[in-house]
């Protein structure tokens with residue numbers, strides 16, 4: 001059995017571990033799919049390239065409020081798709097693979113294109129993609145960066161239906177006339193915006209009474225109102241145009257010639273929903289179940305995440321499993337690329353500095369949902385802060401109350417800040433509206449560096465009359 005200093009399973013965030021400090025190590029890198037993993041090939045990057053395109057395509061729907069009448073003359077799907085994949089992403093993935101396999105920088109690296117599975121402690125067998133013979137290898141250290149995959153609910157008929165997931169929907173040959181999206185989380189919210197803006201009739205199915213239920217309740221409520229199209233104060237940022245079915249559970253899925261039929265239970269009774277395609281967007285499952293982790297003496301949590309400590313070391317039965325590290329979606333409940341990147345830097349440091357371990361910082365993990373409108377969030381929701389018994393003050397500032405918000409005629413967006421009276425520090429920030437993902441950054445910074453609300457608000461200039469005045473005005477309302 002070939003022995004290595006280091007095995008890395010997965011080339012998403014795992015691909016960034018190797019730098020010049022690893023040149024002295026003999027490394028095996030294993031990848032069963034496209035180089036670069038989910039973010040590059042089927043996640044953050046292509047979705048945001050589509051979201052920006054959708055933002056542009058949807059401006060005519062909103063421009064008349066400014067006295068500008070626009071029309072959308074057409075959408076060239078094949079061109080949009082190929083600009084993203086054929087012209088950019090697929091080239092980067094192929095280039096990354098070629099670099100690891102052929103470049104002299106990587107003469108210390110063996111790349112195995114196949115599926116890894118543990119057979120013992122730090123022992124792995126690889127089934128090659130090309131059908132060749134299974135290879136067994138071992139190493140002193142193993143980094144598990146094998147990510148997650150779309151989870152498919154156990155609904156009668158679904159497994160036999162020709163459904164789409166985030167892995168396949170972006171590469172469709174043609175735009176469908178209609179699409180049902182099962183789920184109401186991140187993926188559903190982003191693709192509903194993308195495909196409805198490109199002219200697809202989108203039906204969104206939510207099991208509960210609100211979309212994006214994990215957000216602060218005010219944010220989830222506003223997003224749901226807008227998606228339903230029932231917000232009537234101008235409704236200019238509305239994602240309306242989606243057919244939103246709340247409190248709806250799916251009993252059975254049936255494929256028919258030309259489409260897919262869902263048999264659903266709704267508050268009004270049983271019914272059916274038909275569309276040309278079905279996108280399943282019901283969460284992601286960590287890939288631990290496919291790795292035979294028990295054979296390596298590794299443990300998983302109830303939700304299937306690989307158990308790790310704050311240094312990203314695998315743990316089992318409360319003890320550290322020597323020489324095994326993990327990062328990203330395989331072990332992280334956040335399932336976000338910036339978290340995977342952070343954990344990758346921690347693992348990278350710790351593998352080569354075993355005497356000076358550094359810990360991951362998960363104190364203030366932000367996220368953004370790139371839908372219509374955008375949402376961004378960091379820290380506690382109001383309900384979580386109250387549950388913790390914090391003495392909080394809450395401020396809410398509308399985009400419509402600041403100069404740039406007037407310029408945009410925004411009547412639906414707002415920022416909600418939550419601060420702890422006992423410390424004068426922010427504990428949560430939530431924004432719904434244009435550029436939310438960019439506007440939230442100074443608040444993440446303040447929380448990460450313990451900057452009090454008062455000095456954040458008045459210890460710096462805020463450019464007038466720019467959009468960040470939304471944040472300045474919200475901060476000034478806080479009585480902490």
Ligand SMILES: Cc1cc2nc3c(=O)[nH]c(=O)nc-3n(C[C@H](O)[C@H](O)[C@H](O)COP(=O)(O)OP(=O)(O)OC[C@H]3O[C@@H](n4cnc5c(N)ncnc54)[C@H](O)[C@@H]3O)c2cc1C
Nearest residue numbers: 010012013032033037038039043116147328329335336337
């Ligand atoms: C549609 C979508 C949009 C997203 N948008 C965002 C966003 O805007 N912002 C954000 O922060 N996050 C976003 N995410 C989440 C983000 O993509 C992930 O959190 C991130 O890519 C996880 O990185 P990772 O390195 O842990 O795993 P991955 O990038 O998934 O890498 C794991 C790699 O391991 C390989 N692998 C798995 N099992 C094996 C095996 N047994 N043998 C060999 N190889 C194996 C896989 O093929 C894969 O290449 C999005 C996700 C999706 C699905």
Ligand SMILES: NC(=O)c1ccc[n+]([C@@H]2O[C@H](COP(=O)([O-])OP(=O)(O)OC[C@H]3O[C@@H](n4cnc5c(N)ncnc54)[C@H](O)[C@@H]3O)[C@@H](O)[C@H]2O)c1
Nearest residue numbers: 153183184185186187188281282283284334335336368369
């Ligand atoms: N902008 C971003 O950062 C971004 C974008 C896309 C995805 N992601 C990451 O990918 C992960 C996966 O996204 P997602 O939207 O698939 O998951 P999610 O956890 O955000 O949402 C899952 C949705 O599916 C529903 N659901 C679960 N089981 C169901 C069932 N049996 N029947 C019907 N509905 C069901 C849930 O109620 C929820 O609405 C996210 O958690 C996120 O971390 C991030």
